Amino acid sequence: MSASRGAPEILVVGAGLSGLACAHDLLAAGLNVAVLEASDGVGGRMRSDRVDGYVIDRGFQVFNTSYPQVKRRLALRDLRLRPFTPGVLVHTDRGRFHFADPTRAPRTVRSLLGAGPAGPRDLLALGVLSGRDMLGPVGRLKRADDHTTRTALAASGISEEFTELFFRPFLSGVFLEEDLETSGRVFHLVWRSMLRGTLCLPSDGIGEVPRQLADALPAGTVRFGSPVDRLTDDGVLLADGTERAADTVVVATGPGPAVRLLPDLDMPPYRVVTTYFHAAPKSPLAEPTLLTDTRLRFLNSCVPSEVAPGYAPAGSSLVATSVLGEDTESRESALRDALSEAYGTDTAGWGLLTVRTVHEALPAMPPPQPLTRTSRAGAGRYVCGDHRTTGSVQGALASGARAAREILRDLGR
Numbered sequence: 197m198s199a200s201r202g203a204p205e206i207l208v209v210g211a212g213l214s215g216l217a218c219a220h221d222l223l224a225a226g227l228n229v230a231v232l233e234a235s236d237g238v239g240g241r242m243r244s245d246r247v248d249g250y251v252i253d254r255g256f257q258v259f260n261t262s263y264p265q266v267k268r269r270l271a272l273r274d275l276r277l278r279p280f281t282p283g284v285l286v287h288t289d290r291g292r293f294h295f296a297d298p299t300r301a302p303r304t305v306r307s308l309l310g311a312g313p314a315g316p317r318d319l320l321a322l323g324v325l326s327g328r329d330m331l332g333p334v335g336r337l338k339r340a341d342d343h344t345t346r347t348a349l350a351a352s353g354i355s356e357e358f359t360e361l362f363f364r365p366f367l368s369g370v371f372l373e374e375d376l377e378t379s380g381r382v383f384h385l386v387w388r389s390m391l392r393g394t395l396c397l398p399s400d401g402i403g404e405v406p407r408q409l410a411d412a413l414p415a416g417t418v419r420f421g422s423p424v425d426r427l428t429d430d431g432v433l434l435a436d437g438t439e440r441a442a443d444t445v446v447v448a449t450g451p452g453p454a455v456r457l458l459p460d461l462d463m464p465p466y467r468v469v470t471t472y473f474h475a476a477p478k479s480p481l482a483e484p485t486l487l488t489d490t491r492l493r494f495l496n497s498c499v500p501s502e503v504a505p506g507y508a509p510a511g512s513s514l515v516a517t518s519v520l521g522e523d524t525e526s527r528e529s530a531l532r533d534a535l536s537e538a539y540g541t542d543t544a545g546w547g548l549l550t551v552r553t554v555h556e557a558l559p560a561m562p563p564p565q566p567l568t569r570t571s572r573a574g575a576g577r578y579v580c581g582d583h584r585t586t587g588s589v590q591g592a593l594a595s596g597a598r599a600a601r602e603i604l605r606d607l608g609r
Contacts, residue, residue, distance in 0.1 A: 212240030215448030217596030234423035244401025262393025265593035276399035321353030348380025365488035369495035372467035379565035571599035
């Protein structure tokens with residue numbers, strides 16, 4: 197991949213997924229591109245750190261193999277993906293129940309009926325809903341009338357009882373809101389992707405995904421430690437006072453910096469999520485499964501080292517648990533009690549490794565939710581990011597791709 201001599205320079209501000217995808221497509225078209233990244237690494241909110249030998253993702257994240265942009269851009273084999281089990285473990289006042297994808301684990305249907313957490317009508321409605329979303333044309337889902345997820349579930353024949361038992365606890369962790377007020381159109385598309393793909397973790401952490409994208413760019417394309425103070429008529433002004441000229445600037449930052457650089461930008465509110473990482477001497481759940489709670493004391497919890505053993509040193513386990521909102525003084529103590537009940541184990545010996553709060557974790561997506569927005573923000577100014585689409589890895593990558601297409605169209609390329 198190389199740029200054409202004499203092509204107009206394009207500056208991409210931000211080396212998250214959308215910025216990397218945009219830069220890749222522009223370079224492939226023969227343009228000169230530089231990516232300005234304020235931090236010391238790529239990925240934005242999709243990064244991994246090492247803490248005392250544990251892999252700590254910046255908030256609980258999973259990787260879905262079914263996304264078209266993922267299939268187009270990434271060498272999945274090189275990520276050494278390790279799968280979650282195709283289902284969810286739900287903690288209720290009546291005990292724990294496994295809800296698995298019946299197309300992959302058909303024997304679970306009988307166990308759900310026998311144990312009583314779901315009736316035949318709900319399971320039939322779930323099967324019809326899943327079949328339509330998984331096998332039907334995606335265009336039908338995109339063009340459908342948009343209502344809340346709760347309304348969409350009711351329209352599909354799912355009872356309120358089953359919604360509260362399974363969908364509300366599970367989707368609270370997906371959409372980072374507890375009331376199922378997210379666009380039903382977005383829900384159907386997300387549900388389709390989950391049924392058609394596999395939820396995984398890269399063996400070395402979720403940060404391997406943007407790192408692979410960055411490694412595919414020519415050396416020197418990404419300039420680290422280059423925070424942009426403001427956009428100018430001729431390009432950008434860096435925080436150190438350096439000016440960089442460019443005919444075209446793409447703002448591919450998080451929502452806060454994007455609004456600072458483009459004050460007229462229409463930005464949705466964002467959800468805040470906090471993830472607590474505990475080191476346990478013994479795994480509280482000897483399977484790579486997501487645990488939810490019908491009382492919503494936490495969004496979800498799992499043992500990442502059961503999914504990918506490299507997440508924890510030998511002889512130890514890593515437990516990751518996410519909650520809505522900020523960390524507070526007494527929250528970890530209350531969470532530890534909830535986890536003790538949900539996992540059925542003593543958590544007193546668990547050590548708190550770190551707490552990660554992500555203030556701009558996911559955009560709110562109430563109906564009617566546009567599935568994509570133009571990247572054009574003015575003459576020679578463009579914007580991309582998950583806030584322009586559906587707040588997913590697919591959405592971020594697709595937003596970067598759209599920005600590149602619109603730039604090339606405006607340049608007559």
